[in-house]
Amino acid sequence: MAFSGGADSTALLAACAQRWPGQVQAVHVHHGLQAAAEDFVAQCHAVCQRLDVPLAVRYVNAHAKPGQSPEDAARRARYGALDDFLASSEGRGIASVALAHHADDQVETMLLALSRGTGVAGMAGMPYRWLRGGLPWFRPLLSVPGEDLREWLKEHALGWIEDPSNSDSRYTRNRIRSQLLPALQSVFPAFRETFVRSSAHAAEADMLLRELAAEDLAHIGTPPSIQRLQQLSRQRQSNVLRHWLVSLHQTTPAAVQLAELLRQIATCTTRGHKISIKVGRGFVEREGPLLIWREA
Structure with missing residues (x-):
């Protein structure tokens, strides 16, 4: 130990x-x-x-x-x-x-x-x-x-x-x-006990979100398909993109970066639409029908 x-x-x-x-x-x-x-x-x-x-x-x-x-x-x-x-x-x-x-x-x-x-x-x-x-x-x-x-x-x-x-x-x-x-x-004299209990509840919720993200990532593919991403709710898009970036590229997007990425995905409706946004320690970009990760 x-x-x-x-x-x-x-x-x-x-x-x-x-x-x-x-x-x-x-x-x-x-x-x-x-x-x-x-x-x-x-x-x-x-x-x-x-x-x-x-x-x-x-x-x-x-x-x-x-x-x-x-x-x-x-x-x-x-x-x-x-x-x-x-x-x-x-x-x-x-x-x-x-x-x-x-x-x-x-x-x-x-x-x-x-x-x-x-x-x-x-x-x-x-x-x-x-x-x-x-x-x-x-x-x-x-x-x-x-x-x-x-x-x-x-x-x-x-x-x-x-x-x-x-x-x-x-x-x-x-x-x-x-x-x-x-x-x-x-x-709150019992705050340690209640905080630890809340922590356990949050850990359970986080595990469920990870499991859902893994299922969604299997559906949208790696690299992610933009069209399949757009079929998900905004909340599930956020969840799966965060999971993709953290689990496969070891980078964590800031809230404002993820929000902008979601906005660009939502407006990506033509072949000529470009996506290139700084996320974490690199860039998420569009390559044909897919999103790719490029380290800075």
Whole structure:
């Protein structure tokens, strides 16, 4: 499992080691972004030694590239390091991966998504289970409040290390944690439970939309037939085009880009009508009776 040395991953590691003694492997990713990074490694070694869990440490360069957020850079580096470990000889034989995101993390993710005008996919938040690299990955603590994990650690006399960046108000997620969550707690004491339940409902709706999109994509073909697209409702056109772009071309259209693409498809009634619109990181263009994707 991924192990940062913080409270959440310490609680998950201890629970896993207790449930599956001798079958747990901890992996710590050293981001190299803070002076305290070596303290994280030392804490991880101490906890793993106490729990009799082997620890692997992976060093990465998680500095953000121009135009990239620090959070996204760190996340990509972290997942990349975990993928590399699983593909290495050390990771051979690992059957699944566990991450320590909890109910507060899920609420923060949903609030961030809502602030960006998300659809049901964003409202679904982080999945409890998914496949990556052929292995099942799990977030078993998604329904557990963060404070409950800290209380559990205190009861079991297990220490953890606090990440100094968690109190940095420059990060939106930290402001949500310090300002919005306490306000929600005061007005809606059960908000974690209800948000997690709403997330599950949204995940079900998103799955249905994906299944419908897959059926529609099989009907319109790849590349999509413009004429067959026009036979679908605008809502299904939107759904299947988003699915086509994300699943086959790994690009996500902005709402305004998708709306313009739908408008152009609706008015495409003659052979000479051209379609060429910037979508995501490339262009959707007309080529005869079909829509094609061209990377920028």
